[in-house]
Amino acid sequence: MYRSCYIFWAIFVWFSITGGESKRQIVYNTIECSIKGKVFSKVDCQLYSRLAMNLAVTIGEQKADKMVVVCDVKFTYKDRQKITRIRNLNLEVCQMRKVTERRSVLGMYYNALRRSAVNFPKKCPFEKNTTLIVNRLHFGWQEIPQYLPDSNYSFVGKIYANKELGMELKLTGGYYDISNYSIYTKPLI
Template sequence: MFRSYYLFCALFVWISLAVGDSKKQIVFNSIECSLRNNVFSKSECQLYSRLALNVFVTIGDQKAADKMVAVCEVDLFNNGHKKVTRIKNLRLEFCQLKKHTETRSLQGIYYLALRRAAVNFPEKCPFQKNTTYSVNRLHIDWKEAPQYLPEANYTFRGKIYANNQLGLEVKLSGGFYEIANYSEYKKPLL
């Protein structure tokens, strides 16, 4: 009886200490969206918290989107280094979002986060006209982010194409930091 009690107490203390440890987390500082064509009739981008964001887009009334692709670029500014690391041509196929496998790569991390946050995305294309699609509370969990990467600031730029036309540009800035007070960063900004 005493042995199981002490094992339970030891497990509880270990979990409490592990939860309190700081972990490297992807943090968002700002987000900007701008329409570039009449493919989308409306867009809204906002930070939900420092760890999550929301994006709402409405497909225009002219034509359904048979193909939707994001072409992204990330600039990493490592702390203590002057050199910028640039990752170009990350392609995210929104029509294949539900089918894509969970690979252990930067692109796999994006797909996993998008799949969790995509609220009303179709199983396959087309994205219907006059319909608002949302990405709600998109976040990348610390368990998915490679903890061995150095802390860095980043700028993420994405161009979203629908029917081979540039419809939306998204610019996101933030960092990959070790944070000790997770609950403070998780609080809604609204």
């Protein structure tokens, strides 16, 4: 009797925590990256799951004094044909270690990068022949404003090093309500 009661409560608690509540989440559909200059010698990007991605960038034969990611995002809302664009959102990779307390789009990107950066140096410049790895980059649902409407997005990030375009990263996906979280976290690799 005691064991069946325990199992019932365990299943009830599990369903009430995971199954009953949907959360808004950033979902990835496609990813594409390409080298655009001589700064980087190798680039590899792939989706780890529908909610996380991996990125590995190898710096070539010269130091990267300053690395800046310039982002352009286009949101297309599902319930109406309205399009919102965010242009020239600049992320300085050397400033990534700074902790931001305020909730903002920029802070959301920095927090996600800080969690996912594997072997980033403590200070700039980035040494030559170094591979920088971002492992399982994802955005937590707590960081994302939950009041935004469902939308599809396209993201283009251009990474500049030493004021020269080094690579381009393109993502497509959406911002959706997810009720079955486990389907989206399942590895694709």
